[in-house]
Amino acid sequence: MKLTAPQIEHLFTFTRQHYVEWYDLQSELVDHLANAIETQWQENPKLSFDEALNIEFKKFGVFGFMDVVEKRQAVLRKKYNGLVWEHIKGFFGIPKIVLTITMTLVLFSILKVSIYSGWIFMGLYLILMVFSFYKIFKNRKKKQLKAQTKEKIWLFEEIINQYGSIAGIIVLPFNIFNQLIDQTDNFFGNVYWVLGLSFFSVVFFILVFIIFKIIPAKTEEYLLATYPEYKLEKL
Amino acid sequence: MYKILMYICFSIGDCFVPRNDKKMKNSQLYKGSLNTIIMKLLEENGKMYGYEITQKVKAITAGELNITEGALYPALHKLEAEGILDVEIEKVDNRMRKYYKLTEAGTKETVNRLAELEDFIRTMQSLVNPKLEF
Known part of the structure; x- marks a missing residue:
């Protein structure tokens, strides 16, 4: 199962809500989350979009996207x-x-x-x-x-x-x-x-x-x- | 438990989450090799995107190692800035996908880094498992 356009849009909003304001970083993270959610659905099709998203976001650790953002800024x-x-x-x-x-x-x-x-x-x-x-x-x-x-x-x-x-x-x-x-x-x-x-x-x-x-x-x-x-x- | 593991992983700045809790301390040993692993994978597969790299490592090591997302992207961005990686964008399934591939300099550097890593493994092997001669 693939993500729909509104779900992709939701992922962009999600990254914005988690302090990623920049499109270049947003688009890379959105693709990562989308791939991960689609893989989750292959293993467990009953999982809702929000549940799958939560599981994947937790994998970024307690600081969420901050580490990725800070290191990208430094580079x-x-x-x-x-x-x-x-x-x-x-x-x-x-x-x-x-x-x-x-x-x-x-x-x-x-x-x-x-x-x-x-x-x-x-x-x-x-x-x-x-x-x-x-x-x-x-x-x-x-x-x-x-x-x-x-x-x-x-x-x-x-x-x-x-x-x-x-x-x-x-x-x-x-x-x-x-x-x-x-x-x-x-x-x-x-x-x-x-x-x-x-x-x-x-x-x-x-x-x-x-x-x-x-x-x-x-x-x-x-x-x-x-x-x-x-x-x-x-x- | 997973949350706690992730917290520890971030606290010590590790890049990997080994499958078993018992192996947690081992993850520090892999930390310095993240860039070399990425470069080796790209050398073999041409171009790859972030999620694909995490899945590939998981598959090769039979789930023994998971590269954490919080470490993978900074490593990719740093290698890109150093001129080792180049990026390509493709539109896939109504979203942008960023592919990473080795530059010419990156391909040469991969050979050096792999040789360095092999040397390190050999040295460690001789230290950990010395063949004593009498």
Whole structure:
């Protein structure tokens, strides 16, 4: 006996109720449960759909689907971090390294010459922070809208839109600089410090640009490479 | 009883549930071999889906070993991320089925891992059952 379309739909709802929000994981678990229920029916045709489902769900253990979800998230986060790293490396290879060096030298010259170097630095950093938070806020809205319209959510897409686990570090350099702001005169008087700070700021700018611009712009491409079913769903 | 066994299985991070309660402690010995078992099965069968793998292991070992679902899928996803497995999707009976198969690199890696496992078995055998020479 095979499962009917409404029963398959019920299995999707069942996975959602057990905290699996992402279609890629849902569809794999639904197929697993459906196969297992069909095997149960071969051995015991009198078993109801719900009874068979309960038996199979218990086989996932006391944590239900959580272990599968958490490990999948970990694997995809690692993949995302790898993507970010690949892009960063790109900025230190030919030809982009020219841009990295130029940006560092331009920032270094500005910070070195201007008497308002502390404020310029803070201003640039604030612009970067506002931009980052705007993107985070916009994506949160987009996610809420997707949830309302019950559009399919893909785990890797969510990781890209949540900016992996990297988004949290945006505030960190600001806090550090805030601690140092009282000593800005000493700080900006030292050429090596200014050069280091310029280089660090450029790398940070590149990182924010990769996380919030380059990778999200290629989401479709990455989803197609990650999920063969994504192409089928989009047809 | 089964529930308790599953709980213990998860607590110690095991991947297998042996058939008999008495053999519970043995399941730890199989833990490190889950990936190799999956790769070996895929080498023999070409492409397989998750449920099929659990059933195949059950059939080969005459029900002696059951791969737990909570361990199988993380292992498959990890192998996929490492480039050892590739995935294929087919629509079967009004649902999507995800098949796993070895990549070229995965096929080479399977040979290495099987050789490693065989070495391990030989070493263990000589330790557990040493042939003493006088």
